[in-house]
Amino acid sequence: MNHDIIIDVRNATVRFNKASENISGLKEYVIKMLKRELMFQEFLALQDVTFQVKRGESWGLIGKNGSGKSTLLKLICGILKPYKGTVKVAGSISPLIELGAGFDPELTARENIYLNGAILGHSRKFIEEHFSSIVEFAELQDFLDTPIKNFSSGMAARLGFSIATIAKPDILIVDEVLAVGDFAFQEKCKKRMEELLHGGTTLLFVSHSIEQVRALCQKAIWIEKGKIKGIGEIDIISNQYMQSMQ
Template identity: 60%
Template structure:
């Protein structure tokens, strides 16, 4: 067994509430008037409700569920992108979230400039990024486009650059949300190989994919979410088979 008994992630009583507007507001003036008069009507919506589970160091945990079950919201909370409305998440290690690749990119800056910008956002200093620059370019295969403004990149090119930067180091925890579905087939294979290298080095992985077969083959356990609540937690093969035959 590759994982230890040490807990690296603990999700305790986590809920995420959003306020959804009940009415259509056509312009900013109308919104401000209603806000001042306290006439705005909202409906509470829980994307997650009282979610509890833990992850052991070195474990590969899949998160499954139908669209709208709360999978991506949960990953963003664990990554620190969102703060839960209720509950806490305890993390014991460094986290690399492969959720929205290149979310901090500036479209008017070149690929070269965005490498250093994104590196700074991830906490890497200038000297480190200079040392890793050639490695990033080689992996992303964007040599001919590195001095072109990012607004001229395709979505696949942006993803290639974002992935190459985000996986510079082996983190303690890797969060993967559909990142393997972007880019061309050859680059997807490169991404898979790099993630496998991280897994083999002992990195803990949280994995979400629309391909239930990938979850089944890659993960040790899965958390099954349904309408924001935990439906089941258990062996990946057993629960993935149940999920395939499940009708809500």
């Protein structure tokens, strides 16, 4: 793998099996499975996807809901494995893929900072040293001992983003998480992402806001029905995508 290449995806295909009939409960599922009466329909969430990302680049993933953007990010993070093809990643990843991922809703914000930090590979000492910075950025000083289940989606997003970006990751992955925050916090997150980019972090960014993608990203991948429809410079690909929507 070329040292300049931090993400190398080659002919990646992701396959899911969908039940071809409605099954009302676990009992019926087990009975049908034992009788070998379960019928599945193959669904290709991604098909023959190939691209490379260099260190320090910023890429936007654009496309309609259900096009395969989040599936591709999960493939890069290692959450999913390709049915066919290969995915190689050379560096540490801080993923912000699903709101609340890595949080225990029953635990307080204070406890979840340590839990989420550990999931991201940080030591307890590291979290203790950066605890005040995490809380200050998330603007949650008055809610540290409140269970996460009582947080609004915006509060949870602020905390998740703050923990994920407290250390400079090699790769930062952000999937629609900023859509739930208020404008002021979105601008704050954008500024931090720009600082990380200037420091050499690679960014993969998903947003339905083409303006946000254009502001942060150099290049774009347009995905439609699991296939790459376009790939290249952000202005060219985003314009092609917007024209297709019209």
